Amino acid sequence: MGVSKLDILYRRLLLTKLFIRGWGRPEDLKRLFEFRKMIGNRERCQNLVSSDYPVHIDKIEEQSDCKILDGHFVSPMAHYVPDIMPIESVIARFQFIVPKEWNSK
Incomplete structure (x- = not known):
């Protein structure tokens, strides 16, 4: 390359x-x-990154039209290039919003 x-x-x-x-x-x-x-x-x-890499769901919030999941995982980069990221970035946090009904199949 x-x-x-x-x-x-x-x-x-x-x-x-x-x-x-x-x-x-x-x-x-x-x-x-x-x-x-x-x-x-x-x-x-x-x-x-393996398909069963650990992802943790910390909170599930039910809304009228969706679910909101808050979670975290250890950044894979912390394993491959240790000590390169600030300590605040090692744990990656996310929010996943899932509609209760999908418009398409």
Whole structure:
């Protein structure tokens, strides 16, 4: 897979003093680019997270026309590139809204 001009520009920008002084460590950037290579392969990427990956439902709220589920899961990125994300981002939170009646089959 070839390197795009955008990738080259992105690397140049991120390895400048701007990245080093304010955005993080160059080692982390290198780890992110290695991870990008891994997820860039569609076949390999599909197998990174198992179909039974734990997702937790914390709350279910019944509305007149829908259900609202609040939940969380540990970001898979925390397993593949540990210590790269802020601690607040390791637990991914979501809200899932499910209509009680679907308009189509």
